Amino acid sequence: MPENKSERLAALADQCVQCGLCLPVCPTYALDGNEAESPRGRIAIAAALAKGQVPVTDDLREPLDHCLGCLSCERVCPAQVRFGELLVETRALLGPAPRRPRVLLALATRPAWLRAARRLAGWIGLSRRQAWLAGRLPERSAWGAALSLAATPLPSTPSGFSAVSREAPTLAPVALFPGCVGSVDDEDAQQAATVLLEAAGHPVIRLPAFCCGALDAHGGRTAAAARAMQRVRNAVQASGASMLVTxxxxxxxxxxxxxxxxxxxxxxxxxxxxxxxxxxxxxxQRVALHLPCTQLNVARSGEALQTLLARVPELEIVPLPPRCCGAAGSHLLEFPERAAALRVPTLEAIDTLAPQALLSSNIGCRLHLAAGLAERGKAVPTLHPLVLLAQQLVSGSPP
Structure with missing residues (x-):
């Protein structure tokens, strides 16, 4: 890594004052009780790597690979350490993890391939053959986790939503970024977002479906992430929109x-x-609301979502405790056993609340939780909050 990047990484790490306020909110520290699996432990490792004080070993990189990137630590940090940047730059220094499931991630980041795989799973009746296939794969392997996700289809909703005729002022156009997995498994949420935004007065321009580069950036594939980011810039520039939503x-x-x-x-x-x-x-209806880590700590839109859901008359919204479910991008494929353990408290909370439906905005979280519920024999419909809002939207002037 060039010297200036090493110096930047060291400077990011040196912002940490080692106060420990991040420990209570870190899911991996709660799971392992190990300082190396905490934010300040990872920061110390990153600093030592940046300063050339230690060689890269499997034992040293493992806590960094285990990090979920949930950014709960960043939200409570009094020193305002930019942990997300530090994590991405440290992984760029380390390069892709040896156990990274390259074929599965290549499939996930190519919407056309993923859509074809979904169709194939339906044709062969994968949900009926899951137990037989799972018995022939290593327990908690990446392919086993992928099989569990693919064999647990999300509940289907109508292919479209009713058009809303309302005299609303035309506001600034909004570009809608479909993404990769989301463009396939969250197609209904894309449609719902379009209906709701246009009802609110924002014309929507849907961009082509492709990966934003997040999986590559968090996997240490810097060049691939940079290419994806440039593709995002090109698409937004071509749209002419000044705002982007996902x-x-x-x-x-x-x-x-x-x-x-x-x-x-x-x-x-x-x-x-x-x-x-x-x-x-x-x-x-009584619905459990799961707020993904990125919605809480990056978008910070949990309050806005609850405000919108509260406008649906008679809907009872029960928020789940705010904690990472373990999906975390590719984490559920790279470390399926850890992802399953991190998912348990959320599944137990759902069992206790006994909701009629589960809402979550992040497709990875929703697939991960749906697979966990299926393993427990629970039939709880899981859907994107925007789908519920679009289904209940009425035409004409609001009441």
Whole structure:
């Protein structure tokens, strides 16, 4: 790594004052009780690597590979350590992890391939053959985890939502970034975002579907991440929009890094600003609300989402405790056993609440939780909050 990058990484690490306030909010420290699996432990490792004080070994890089990138530590840090930047730059120094499931990640980041794989899974009845196939794979392997996700399809919703006719002022156009996995498994959420934003007065320009580069950036593949970021810039420039939204908060950090001069968010803040223009039909249902780490710590839109859901008459919203479910991008494939252990408290909370549906904005979290519920024999519909809001949206003036 060039000297200036080493110096930058060392400077990021040196911001840490070792106060330990990050420890109670770190999911991996709670799981392992090991200082190396804490934010300040990882910062110490990053500093030693940047200063050339230690060689790269498997034991040294493992805590860095285990990090979920949830950024709960960054949110509570009194020294304002930019842990997300530090993590990405340290992984760039280390390079891709040896156990990185390259074939699976290549599939996940190519929407056309992923869509074809989804169709194939349906044709062969993968959900019926899962147990037989799982018995022939190593327990908690990357392929076993992928099989579990693929064999647990998300509940289907109508292919479209009713058009809303309302005299709303035309506001600034918004570019909608579909992403990679989200463009396939969150197609209904993309449609829902379009319906809701246009009802609120924002024309929507849908961009082509491709990966934003987040998986590559967090996997140490710097050049591939840079190419994806340039593709994002080109697509937004061609759209002519001054704002970009995504229904997958896991993409937000990478999109903001690619577009420093553009407002990038999930749709909730824009919709909450125009909540008076939106009316919803009553829905007598109890739903558990899961707020993904990136929605809490990057988008910081949990309050806006709850404000919107509260406008649906008779809907009972029960927030789940704020903690990482273990999906964390490619983590659920690279470390399926750890991801399953991190998921347990959230699944137990869902069991206790006994909701009629589970809402979560992040496709990785929703697939991971749906697979865990299926393993427990629980039939809880899981859907994107935007889908529920679009289903309940009414035409005409709001009540």
């Amino acid at each position: 229904v997958t908060p896991g993409c937000l950090g990478q999109l903001r890094a690619a577009l420093p001069g553009v407002r990038v968010s999930d749709p909730y803040a824009l919709l909450a600003d125009r909540a008076g223009e939106l009316g919803f039909r009553p829905l007598r």
